[in-house]
Amino acid sequence: MTTPKLISKFISINALLLTAGIITPAISLHPSLVQRAVAQSAQSTATQIYQQASPAVVTIKNGSGHGSGFIVSADGWIITNAHVVANGPRIVTVKFNDGRQVSADVIGFAHHGVDLAALKIYGLTNLPSIPLSPAGSTQVGDDIFVIGTPLTEDYQNTLARGMVSRISQQNGTLQHSANTNPGNSGGPILNRQGQVVGVHFSGDLQGLVYSPTGRPIGVTKSGINFAISVDRLHTFLKAMRSGKISRVSTLPKQSQKRSIPQLANRNFNARLEKTDIQLTPQTFIDLYQFQGKAGQSVTLTLKSDEFNPVLQLFFVDQSSPKPKYIPVAKNDDRGPADFTAQLNLSLPQDGLYYIGVTTSDRGEQGRYQIQAKGI
Structure with a gap:
């Protein structure tokens, strides 16, 4: 039986021999073995990223619901979305992937309506954390991995995989195709090095699928999801460390009671x-x-x-x-x-x-x- 390690080693040797001109493509490694090794390598990458990052991904409970977040420093600083904690108490519950629960203070929010917030755990040190990727390092087509708590706490630290579909420098967002749901908000978007490239804040809308007779038979998703880019996260962390973040959410406030017009045949x-x-x-x-x-x-x-x-x-x-x-x-x-x-x-x-x-x-x-x- 050909083992993954042997295939990987064979590919490396094969590539060196091809480069040196010692062998020709006609006698190089069979494409099926290459494809199998690539698939096994991708699976190994996802597993390694999950094992490395998931201890630093947390569930944030605000008393009326939950979101996701992640630790960015060993002394307990946590990043999440502003909308996860904006309308809740100033002290929230943070749940680790091993089931432990601790309190965290809501320290502040990003300026100019950026959907970011900073939390702080006190009294704990040497906490696991996730590094940030350099600003401007993400490209369309990059593989990404999302860890968070979709739907309910029962699904804490769920891993999803996709790619960067689009980057908007003007709006400071990246679009991605990983499968996300309510509750993923505030969770990290990771690259293949396990670094944060964005903070997930919005998933796509679902649409019903109909049978030929017009009966709803299922739900489809467009695969269009959004995250705040790491460039804006770097800016927010700099402001956070210098104490220049807002004490209150700067997200635009929803209008209270709006009259929704009736739409007729016109x-x-x-x-x-x-x-x-x-x-x-x-x-x-x-x-x-x-x-x-x-x-x-x-x-x-x-x-x-x-x-x-x-x-x-x-x-x-x-x-x-x-x-x-x-x-x-x-x-x-x-x-x-x-x-x-x-x-x-x-x-x-x-x-x-x-x-x-x-x-x-x-x-x-x-x-x-x-x-x-x-x-």
Whole structure:
């Protein structure tokens, strides 16, 4: 039997012999062995990263929910998202991967609406920590690994893998494809060296998948997730160490009670701007509502010459005291070279629906027109 170590050694020797011209490609290592060794090497990398980093990844409990975070210094400094701790108590509970729980103080928040916060554990030393990658070292296509606590505490220190899909220098964010869920917020995005390249803050919206008869049969995810880049994290840590962070969250405040317009069979002209609801930091969304019935055919069209429009549809589940907003469909382009967003679908059930008008990039604003047919 050919062992992974032997394959790896054979590949190294093979490469040296090829480089030196001692052997030719015709008698080099068989491609199937190369592919197998590469897969085993990737698996080994993920395992090593997890073993190295997971002791420094924590669950943060704020009394009403939880998020993720990670230790950046042996004396107990922790980084997470501002939205994980912004509306909770000034002392939160931190849970380690071995089950231990300790208290941590919420020390402060990043300025200018950046979704970062710093916590501090007192009385403990020699804690495990995760190093940061150098600023500007991340590239599109890099492999990344996410560790956090998605959904519930039962899934603490779950590992997910993906790649960097896009980097926005202007907004200080990176887009990635790792599978994340609520609860991953504040967790580290790691490179193949086990260094932090970002802090996860937002996952994509899910959409229902329909059978040919229009019956919902499952949920799909777009694989579009967002993290705050390590460049901004370096800036925040520098401010944190010099005591120049904010005592209160600087995230934009949500409007309290907003009147959501009814959308009927007509065109509606409006403007998306900073005063609108915040979907994620610096991403704005307008909402419209209508009552629908199962099987009802609906066409929604969103046009704008000032931003790249994204159209979303949610079903409002009012069966519990706190409404749940269930993603039904999403579209950001009608077709190639056509940036108009459009949804054509049969509604899955009777009830209240919300239409979301938003953008593909953070910070975009501008005028738009939304058209509705069949409602």
